[in-house]
Amino acid sequence: MDLRFCLLPALLALLLSPPAEAGKTLDAVKARKELFCGVSTGLAGFSASDSRGNWQGLDVDICKAIAAAVVGDPSRVRWTPVNAQQRFASLQSGEIDLLSRNTTWTLTRDASLGLHFTGVVFYDGQGFMVAKKSKITAARQLANAEVCVQSGTTTEKNLSDYSRAQNLKLKPVVFESFEASLKAFFSGRCRAYTTDATSLATILQREVKNPGDYAILPELISKEPLGPVVRRGDDEWFAIVKWVVNALIEAEELGITQANVDAQKASGDPAVLRLLGVAEDLGKSLQLDRDWAYRAIKAVGNYGEIYERNLGSASPVKLARGANRLWSKGGLIYAPPLR
Amino acid sequence: MVERRRYWRAFAYQALAIAAIVAALAYLAHNTAQNLQSRGIPSGFDFLLQAAGFDIGDSLVSFSAGEPYWQALLAGLANTLRVAGPAIVLTTLLGTALGLGRLSSNALLAGLCGAYVEVFRNIPLLLQLLAWYFVLTDLLPPFDEAWRLGGAATLSKSGLSLFGASLTPEFLAVLFGLVCYSAAYMAEIVRAGFGAVPRSQTEAAAALGMAGRDIQLQVVLPQALRLIMPAAANQFLSLTKNSSLAIAVGYPDLVSVANTALNQTGRALECVSLIMGVYLALSLATAIAMRVIERRLAWP
Amino acid sequence: MAIGATTTLRARLFGSPGNASLSLLIVALLLWGLTHGLDWAVLSAQFRPDAEACRALDHAGACWGVIAEKHSQILFGRYPQQEMWRPALATALLLALLGQSFLRPRAGLVWAWAVVAAVVLLLLGGGAFGLAAVGAERWGGLPLTLLLSLAGIAGALPLGVLLALGRRSALPAISVPCGAYIELVRGVPLVSLLFLASFLLPLFLPQGLTMGVLGRVLIGLILFAAAYLAEVVRGGLQAVPEAQRLQAAALGLGYWQTQRWVILPQALRLALPALMNSFISTIKETSVVTVVSLYELTGALTLALAGDPDWRPFFLEGYLFIAAIYWLICFALSRLSLRFEHRRARP
Numbered sequence: 001m002d003l004r005f006c007l008l009p010a011l012l013a014l015l016l017s018p019p020a021e022a023g024k025t026l027d028a029v030k031a032r033k034e035l036f037c038g039v040s041t042g043l044a045g046f047s048a049s050d051s052r053g054n055w056q057g058l059d060v061d062i063c064k065a066i067a068a069a070v071v072g073d074p075s076r077v078r079w080t081p082v083n084a085q086q087r088f089a090s091l092q093s094g095e096i097d098l099l100s101r102n103t104t105w106t107l108t109r110d111a112s113l114g115l116h117f118t119g120v121v122f123y124d125g126q127g128f129m130v131a132k133k134s135k136i137t138a139a140r141q142l143a144n145a146e147v148c149v150q151s152g153t154t155t156e157k158n159l160s161d162y163s164r165a166q167n168l169k170l171k172p173v174v175f176e177s178f179e180a181s182l183k184a185f186f187s188g189r190c191r192a193y194t195t196d197a198t199s200l201a202t203i204l205q206r207e208v209k210n211p212g213d214y215a216i217l218p219e220l221i222s223k224e225p226l227g228p229v230v231r232r233g234d235d236e237w238f239a240i241v242k243w244v245v246n247a248l249i250e251a252e253e254l255g256i257t258q259a260n261v262d263a264q265k266a267s268g269d270p271a272v273l274r275l276l277g278v279a280e281d282l283g284k285s286l287q288l289d290r291d292w293a294y295r296a297i298k299a300v301g302n303y304g305e306i307y308e309r310n311l312g313s314a315s316p317v318k319l320a321r322g323a324n325r326l327w328s329k330g331g332l333i334y335a336p337p338l339r
Numbered sequence: 340m341v342e343r344r345r346y347w348r349a350f351a352y353q354a355l356a357i358a359a360i361v362a363a364l365a366y367l368a369h370n371t372a373q374n375l376q377s378r379g380i381p382s383g384f385d386f387l388l389q390a391a392g393f394d395i396g397d398s399l400v401s402f403s404a405g406e407p408y409w410q411a412l413l414a415g416l417a418n419t420l421r422v423a424g425p426a427i428v429l430t431t432l433l434g435t436a437l438g439l440g441r442l443s444s445n446a447l448l449a450g451l452c453g454a455y456v457e458v459f460r461n462i463p464l465l466l467q468l469l470a471w472y473f474v475l476t477d478l479l480p481p482f483d484e485a486w487r488l489g490g491a492a493t494l495s496k497s498g499l500s501l502f503g504a505s506l507t508p509e510f511l512a513v514l515f516g517l518v519c520y521s522a523a524y525m526a527e528i529v530r531a532g533f534g535a536v537p538r539s540q541t542e543a544a545a546a547l548g549m550a551g552r553d554i555q556l557q558v559v560l561p562q563a564l565r566l567i568m569p570a571a572a573n574q575f576l577s578l579t580k581n582s583s584l585a586i587a588v589g590y591p592d593l594v595s596v597a598n599t600a601l602n603q604t605g606r607a608l609e610c611v612s613l614i615m616g617v618y619l620a621l622s623l624a625t626a627i628a629m630r631v632i633e634r635r636l637a638w639p
Numbered sequence: 640m641a642i643g644a645t646t647t648l649r650a651r652l653f654g655s656p657g658n659a660s661l662s663l664l665i666v667a668l669l670l671w672g673l674t675h676g677l678d679w680a681v682l683s684a685q686f687r688p689d690a691e692a693c694r695a696l697d698h699a700g701a702c703w704g705v706i707a708e709k710h711s712q713i714l715f716g717r718y719p720q721q722e723m724w725r726p727a728l729a730t731a732l733l734l735a736l737l738g739q740s741f742l743r744p745r746a747g748l749v750w751a752w753a754v755v756a757a758v759v760l761l762l763l764g765g766g767a768f769g770l771a772a773v774g775a776e777r778w779g780g781l782p783l784t785l786l787l788s789l790a791g792i793a794g795a796l797p798l799g800v801l802l803a804l805g806r807r808s809a810l811p812a813i814s815v816p817c818g819a820y821i822e823l824v825r826g827v828p829l830v831s832l833l834f835l836a837s838f839l840l841p842l843f844l845p846q847g848l849t850m851g852v853l854g855r856v857l858i859g860l861i862l863f864a865a866a867y868l869a870e871v872v873r874g875g876l877q878a879v880p881e882a883q884r885l886q887a888a889a890l891g892l893g894y895w896q897t898q899r900w901v902i903l904p905q906a907l908r909l910a911l912p913a914l915m916n917s918f919i920s921t922i923k924e925t926s927v928v929t930v931v932s933l934y935e936l937t938g939a940l941t942l943a944l945a946g947d948p949d950w951r952p953f954f955l956e957g958y959l960f961i962a963a964i965y966w967l968i969c970f971a972l973s974r975l976s977l978r979f980e981h982r983r984a985r986p
Contacts, residue, residue, distance in 0.1 A: 041932070042946050053719050053777065080776045081717075083932040085602055086837060086852070092378065093841030094849025113605040114378025146396065146497070151595070152602040160394045160404035171396035173509065174599065175589045176930055179945035184589060186951060187477040188496045189508065209948040232378045353812030360816055367843045374842045445658050446651040447665045461919075461969035462962045463926035466937055470958040477952065478698060576826075583828035586930060594830055607838035614831045615823075622826035 025097050025230070025237035026070070026287060034076045037063035038096035041081040041178060045202040045311045046102045046122075055079050058310045059100040062121055062228055062245060065296040066098065069244045069288060074299035083177050085152035088113050091231055098241060099229040102196065104154045118242040120227045121303075123323040123332050125220030126158050127197035129204065132215050134191060139166070139219040145191035146171045150181040155195050158222040182207065192217075196224050198311065198319060205317045240286050247293040249335035250275055251302035253326060258301035261294060275338055282338060293338075303333060371608070386604045387412075393599060395591045397507045408600055415596030416617060422510060422592065423579045426517040430578060431571070433518060434525020441530045452526065460523035465584050468516035472588040475508040509590035513582060521578045528574060532567035533559065564636060572629040576622055583618075593617060690949035698952075705944070705953040706960050712943035713957060716779015716934045722771065726782045729759040733785045734968070741915060741975035759786070775853050779934035779942075781964065787925045787935060791860035792868075792918050798861065799868030800907075804898060806869065807876055817869075824866035829927050833859045837931040856928050864921055871917055875910030876902065915976035919969050926965075936961050 029035055039047035039059055047057040055077075064074035082090045082101065091099045092114055102124075103109075105117040128147070130136045139162075149155050151174045163170040173190055175181035182203065185193035193200070197220055204211045228245065230238050251257075254272050256264045264272050273279035276297075277290030286292065300306055307321060308314045325331025375382055387409040394404045395414050399421045402414040440452035459467070476496050480486060485495035493500050498507040536559050544554040585592040594614055601610035653659040683700025685692050686707065693702035706713070715726040736755050740748050763782060766772035778786075805817030824832070836859025837852065844850065850858075879902050887897040907914070929938030940957045944950050 041942070049717070052721075053717065078774055078776070080852075081932075085598065086932045088605070089607070089838045089841060090852065093844075093852075093855065095851050108603070108605070111379070112381050114375075114380040148589075151599055156393045156599060157603065160392055163394065164404060170394070172394050173396050173507075173589045174591060174595065176586050176595075176598070177932070177941070179941045180587070180589070183941075183945045183951065183954070184476060186948075187473070188481050189476040207946060207948055349810055353810045356810070356813045356816070370845050371842045374844075374846065377846065444651060444654065445661050445665075446648060447662050451665060451669075457970060458966065461923075461966045461973065463923040463937065463965055465926040465929070466958060466962055466965065469937070470955065470962070473954045473958065477954065580826075580828040583830045584927065584930075586830065594828070598834070601834075601838065607834075608842065611831060611834050611839055614834070615827045618828060618831065619823065619826045 025234050026240065029070055029097055033071050033073075034078055035063060035067040035071060035098065036078050036080060036096045037067075038080050038082045038087060038090050038099040038101055039063070040101045041083055043102060043178070043199055043202065044206040045198065045315065045317055047079075047081075047100070048206075049079070049081075056310065058122060058306055059102060059228075061300040061306045061310065062100045062248075063098060065248055065300045066241060066244050068295040068299035069247075069292040070240065072295060074295075083152070084150055085176065087152075088115060088229075091115055091229060094231075097230070097237070102199065102226045103229055104196075104224045105227050106154060114232050115229050116232050116238055117227045117229050118238060119245055120225040120332075121245055122198070122226040124196040124198045124224040124226055126155055126194060126222040126224055127200050127220055128192045128194050128217040129185075129200045129214055130192045130217060131188075132213055136191070137215070137217070139217050139221070140168070142170060142192055143168045144171070146173050146189065147192045147194050148173050148175065148181045148185040148190035149194055150174075150178050151176050153195070154222070154224065159194055162221040196226070201319055202311075202317050236287055240288065243286060243338070244292070244296050245303075246335035247275060247296055247338060248300070248303045248306065249326070249333055250338050251293070251297045252304040252333075253328065253335070256297055256302060258298060258305055261297045265294075271338075280339075380605060382606065382608060384606075384609055386600075386606055386609070389604075391600070391603075393603065395596065397510065397591060408604075411596050411600065412593065412613065415591060415593040418590065418596075419579070419582055419585075419592040419594075422513050422517070422585065422590065423582050426514055426521070426578055426582070427575050429514070429518045430521040430525050430574070433522035435529050437522060437526035438529025438533070441526060442533055456523045456526050458523075459519055460527075464516060464520045464581055465587055467520055468512055468584055468588050471515045472508065472512035475512050479508075507590075509585070509588050512588045513585045513590045513592075516584075517578055517582060520581070521574060524574055525571065528567055528570040529563075532563040532570070535566050536562045561636070565633075568633055568636065569629065572625060576625050579621055579625075580618060583614075693953060698955075701956050701959075702953045703956060705950045705956050709943045709947075709950060709957070710960075712780075713936075713940050713961065714780045716783065716939035716942065717777045718779060719771075719773060719777065722765075722773065725762045725765070725770065725773075726778070726780065729762040730782045730785065732759060732762075733782070733789065737785070737789075737972065738975065741972050741979065744911060744979065756789075775851060778853075780939040781936050783933065783939075784922065784925050784935040787857065787860060787928065787933075788918065788922045790857055791864050791921050791925070794857065794861040795864035795868050796914075798865035800872050800903065802865060802869035803872035803876055806873060821866045821869050824863060825870070829859075829863050829924055830930060832863045833928060833931050835859060836862070852931070852933060856931055856933055860921070860925070860928070863924075864917070867920075868914070868917055871910050871913045872906060874913060875906035875908075878909045879905045912976055912980045915972065915979075919972050919976075922969060922972075923965065936964065 039055060039057075042048045043057070045057055047055060047059040049055045060079075063077050067077045068074040080090065080096050082096070082099075087099055087101055087103065088109075090096050099115075102122070103117075105120065109115070110117050128139055128142065136142060145168075147159060147170050149159060149172050156172060156174065159170060159172055162168070173184065175184060181193070184190060186208075197216065200216050204214055204216065208214055228241050230241055254269065254275065256272060256275070261276070265276050265278050267273060270279060274282065276294045277283060277292070281290040283290045283292040301309070304326075307324060311317050311319045312321060321331065323332050325333060327334040374380075388407050390405055391408045391411040392404050393411070395402050395411065397418070398414045399417040400414050402410060437452045437455055440448050441456070443449045443452075475498075479494060479496050482495045482497045485493040485497075487493050491502055496508065498505055499511060500506070540558055540562065541554055544558045549558070582592055583594040586595040586598060589595075597610045597614050601607055604610075651658075652662045678700070680701050683696065684703055685696055685700060686703045688704040688708035690704070693704050696702060711720065711723050714730075715723055718726050732755050736748070736751055740752075759782070761767060761770070763778055764773060764775070802817045802821055805813045806821060808814045808817070833856060836855045840850065840855045840858060883901055883905065884897060887901040892901065925935055926937040928935055929941070932938070934942050940961050944954055944957055
């Protein structure tokens with residue numbers, strides 16, 4: 001018995017190290033005073049960490065807002081980077097409370113993966129990126145081309161649909177991780193790379209030495225509504241995630257910003273007073289306190305500010321808001337009434 | 340009296356063991372059923388008949404997105420076999436050469452073959468696959484500036500094309516990686532096989548007046564083969580299992596296609612058991628084939 | 640003696656005309672390979688972390704600058720930059736004790752391992768003694784590789800011993816399921832077990848009980864390694880003479896007493912070299928967990944380079960760097976285990 005079962009204590013410690021709770025997610029988050037949030041392994045604009053482990057991006061700000069609303073502190077988030085294939089398993093296993101990772105809402109995912117999409121935080125569409133020297137300027141010129149894609153995403157199926165509809169005979173080269181698919185494209189293995197168009201734009205901005213060497217083709221081949229995802233069977237938590245996001249949108253409509261949120265508490269607008277918990281206690285029905293929306297806005301600003309900071313004019317990508325404008329300004333972003 | 344007590348004890352232990360196993364399985368099944376139900380996850384193999392909806396870029400059998408999942412998985416299995424088959428042949432050739440090289444009377448050759456074995460078997464296969472893939476995609480010229488060998492062969496980032504047949508870099512990376520890694524093990528098997536034939540056998544044959552070549556072919560080789568065959572069969576099996584790492588370099592083998600199916604349908608239980616079932620069947624088939632071959636080779 | 644060795648060597652190199660020409664051919668090939676290799680790896684290589692200079696080389700020389708620039712991310716993954724000394728120290732501790740265990744395996748090392756395991760987990764995880772807490776999701780690189788292999792083997796050994804004993808049992812209700820498990824796991828690829836651990840374990844666990852990806856992957860590794868260890872242990876058990884069991888029975892020892900005090904100590908000692916080999920295999924196999932998004936050494940390299948356009952073209956140098964690390968560890972351990980085997984073979 002030379003090799004006695006020596007590492008057993010260590011093993012047990014490892015297995016039991018990340019205690020999370022399925023079922024009553026809200027109670028668990030409140031008890032541990034920390035939100036477990038699943039994000040991407042690194043996609044600038046949505047969720048990416050710098051070398052010091054600080055996470056930034058639109059998806060990241062959603063998590064911070066929820067942490068601020070529920071726990072009271074936007075920094076109380078444990079970030080778990082998950083790849084495309086593992087993301088739903090991570091949520092199901094209870095490793096994360098919330099998946100906020102540029103994830104497309106589809107019927108199959110919503111109905112058969114044991115989870116619920118709480119809404120849309122970003123409207124995107126799938127596009128193609130090519131090297132400029134290939135002289136391809138439109139997707140229909142891609143006939144018989146190899147296209148690099150990442151496994152576990154909606155892009156694989158969209159690509160096949162488009163290929164069949166346009167009779168292009170595209171050949172997908174499928175990789176298990178984002179990093180591997182990107183690496184293969186930049187090594188010149190594929191004529192085109194396909195993923196959500198906004199991701200392509202941030203990739204062009206952040207991951208390419210000379211952005212002028214590559215071009216994003218004008219065609220969008222799919223609808224990609226991205227949103228946060230929670231486990232099925234926990235209605236309270238579902239409602240909280242849904243309404244915190246709605247509160248951020250409502251704040252933009254009402255003109256409440258990170259900077260003026262304190263001043264707005266003295267506003268004459270009843271809708272503002274209701275949202276900020278001055279006049280009414282909306283938090284109660286969500287099992288939160290009355291300042292929940294105030295804290296979320298104070299932490300990350302309203303939806304428009306989040307957008308501008310991560311993807312819009314204040315970011316390196318400088319994407320126009322397009323479909324992600326408020327409904328009142330011709331876009332699709334709309335929050336049901338908070339009352 | 341003691342006999343009877345022993346009999347009852349054996350009976351009790353076995354009953355206990357069966358009960359424990361059944362209870363454990365039932366517990367897992369119960370949890371799974373409950374989890375599936377409470378989260379609204381559908382189960383069953385019916386999805387195999389639905390249209391897959393995704394294409395397979397590089398496939399031996401023709402497959403298009405409109406065809407059902409089971410055909411996609413079949414195309415994946417065909418791809419697994421397509422890379423495992425040539426890899427087994429090349430591994431046998433390279434491994435035998437290396438193994439005999441290690442037994443060579445030339446010290447330099449023996450040392451070189453030994454160095455190969457020590458280098459390649461102490462580096463993870465996955466890393467070797469990734470390195471091959473990088474070399475084949477990053478360092479080769481683009482398609483338009485392909486290296487040409489006469490009119491017959493071109494080599495570029497898009498792969499190797501030989502007389503019109505084309506092999507993708509994914510396929511080549513998996514093939515080279517598997518062959519280089521497995522050949523190191525095969526070399527050790529061959530060396531051990533030939534090394535285990537006692538020198539007295541050669542001497543005895545020589546005393547009988549047999550020529551050198553005949554001694555090797557008729558005396559040493561059959562004895563060595565009997566030792567090599569079972570070990571080599573194991574090696575081929577592990578090579579086939581290792582081909583599942585193709586997923587890391589984008590080669591659409593069975594595991595890669597099943598993984599895509601899993602992600603599209605969410606039928607994790609079904610897809611993982613399909614992968615396992617197919618590999619088990621392959622193992623079983625190989626084991627049976629080896630037994631037949633061994634019986635044929637049986638020494639009188 | 641020295642003269643004898645030289646003449647033998649000369650005979651083995653130039654004994655016959657065929658041999659001599661083969662030797663010359665190999666020498667020529669080696670010279671050609673070594674000069675080109677040396678030129679690429681050293682003479683024309685760029686050692687400074689200067690991406691522009693590396694790019695200018697256009698792969699005519701190695702760009703070791705990528706290692707100079709990225710070594711901490713490659714070796715330790717996403718671990719916080721200012722705390723890098725912690726995984727470095729943890730790795731050094733693990734490697735030192737690993738070497739010692741392969742060089743002179745003995746029972747007393749169990750306590751050393753228990754202490755080192757606790758220290759390593761404390762170093763990595765922190766949260767006490769003034770060390771900042773670092774969540775398991777940020778562990779990565781070499782320490783994670785070592786941790787997974789060690790915890791995998793430590794967890795698989797007890798299970799493997801039970802399976803081996805079970806398979807040798809005279810009771811079919813015990814031997815058949817154990818044999819079936821062993822053959823089933825040995826018949827499927829590791830990736831499928833990792834998928835099982837990653838995708839299916841959340842379904843198998845009762846509601847309310849959850850587990851992080853590290854724990855799930857570890858269970859997958861343990862289930863896999865246990866089947867292989869069981870066969871190794873069974874080999875050891877078979878080598879223990881039957882007389883030992885009979886004598887133990889004659890002394891009035893029961894089954895478990897016989898196994899625990901008589902058979903297993905001998906069997907495990909006999910199987911020790913093979914167990915060491917299994918451990919080396921496990922180190923290599925941990926590279927596969929990158930497929931289920933754990934960033935051990937291989938995954939950490941991809942993470943460090945894939946997202947950085949400056950250094951992405953120099954993956955080959957990165958692969959060679961971590962291949963050298965794997966090789967050094969695996970080769971050194973296999974040599975140490977050989978030495979141990981030889982030492983023991985002498986009476």
